[in-house]
Amino acid sequence: MGKVLMTISKIVSALSSSEIVLELKVLKAIVEPPVQVLKARATLKDGYLLEISESVGPDFRRYxxxxQKEDAMIKRWDxxxxxxxxxxxxxxxxxxxxxEPRESPEVFIEDVLREVKKLLSSNP
Incomplete structure (x- = not known):
């Protein structure tokens, strides 16, 4: 599965410590080993919104x-x-x-935050 699976607490920490995240709402967090589930919504700078859904277990990962900005989807990685x-x-x-979707490598929250930072810096 590429990178080591992130735990839910690490995802929340990455979002909470990001300078582009203005507010984070955890809508659902389940940590019942060996399965973890997170549903969250992050309000970002410049009116962007990031909805996060991640489920991980010993042999699966769904994300x-x-x-989006206002009612328009910008990107969705899944x-x-x-x-x-x-x-x-x-x-x-x-x-x-x-x-039609485009090809993409597997992504993690750090990858998404990095992409959003690039987007924000290209739209001053």
Missing amino acids: SYHL NSPHWKNLKTFPYHIHKGNEA
Whole structure:
């Protein structure tokens, strides 16, 4: 699975310590070894919103990081196993209102925060 799986507390810590996160709301947190589940919403600088959904266990990881501004989706990184034609299956990214997703490597919260920082710095 690439990188070592992040625990829910590490994801919350990464969000809480990020300078682009203005407010973090944990909507659901379950830590019942060996399974952990997190659903959270982060209000970001410049009116962006990031919705986080992560479930991890000994042999699985499901995630969705949904970035939007107002009512418009900007990007969503996820690994729902429904785009089998992609080389990076099940990992993919949805951009704006494009009908088909694009290939993407597996991502973690640090990757998403790094991408959002780039987006914010390119839109002064």
